[in-house]
Amino acid sequence: MKRFAILCALVLATAACEKPTPEACEKALRNMQTLLGTENMETTTAQLQGEVRRCRGGSTKKSVECAIHATTLAELEKCDFEKTSTHPVGSAGSAGSAGSAAAPGSAAPSGGSAK
Numbered sequence: 001m002k003r004f005a006i007l008c009a010l011v012l013a014t015a016a017c018e019k020p021t022p023e024a025c026e027k028a029l030r031n032m033q034t035l036l037g038t039e040n041m042e043t044t045t046a047q048l049q050g051e052v053r054r055c056r057g058g059s060t061k062k063s064v065e066c067a068i069h070a071t072t073l074a075e076l077e078k079c080d081f082e083k084t085s086t087h088p089v090g091s092a093g094s095a096g097s098a099g100s101a102a103a104p105g106s107a108a109p110s111g112g113s114a115k
Contacts, residue, residue, distance in 0.1 A: 020064035025055035028067035028081060035073050055081075 020028075029051050033039040055064065059081055066079035 018060055019056050020059055020061045022052050022056065024061070024064045024068065025052045025059070028059075028064045029055060031068055031070060032076060032081070035070060035076050 026048065029048065030039070033041075033043075059067075063079050063081045067076060067081035070076040070079060
């Protein structure tokens with residue numbers, strides 16, 4: 001039983017070691033914004049913190065370090081950074097956006113009455 005507890009502790013410690021720090025994620029996200037040309041977009045603290053949480057949960061230390069040091073979009077794409085995110089921080093599709101407009105081509109009602 002004691003060996004099992006030690007083994008579990010080692011597995012958990014190893015898994016936690018692979019997670020990037022919040023500071024590293026924020027640096028990577030800010031560099032990504034710069035490379036995408038979205039650094040001047042209004043990003044709330046809540047949006048940024050949501051993206052940092054997503055980064056910590058879905059990225060490795062290696063991919064975050066790569067994203068921090070990327071100087072071109074091509075280099076950033078090779079980093080495998082933010083695999084779960086398809087939108088840059090602060091974009092219309094990023095966490096925290098609550099737009100209510102229907103997407104173009106959607107089946108949203110047109111406002112006319114059906115008879």
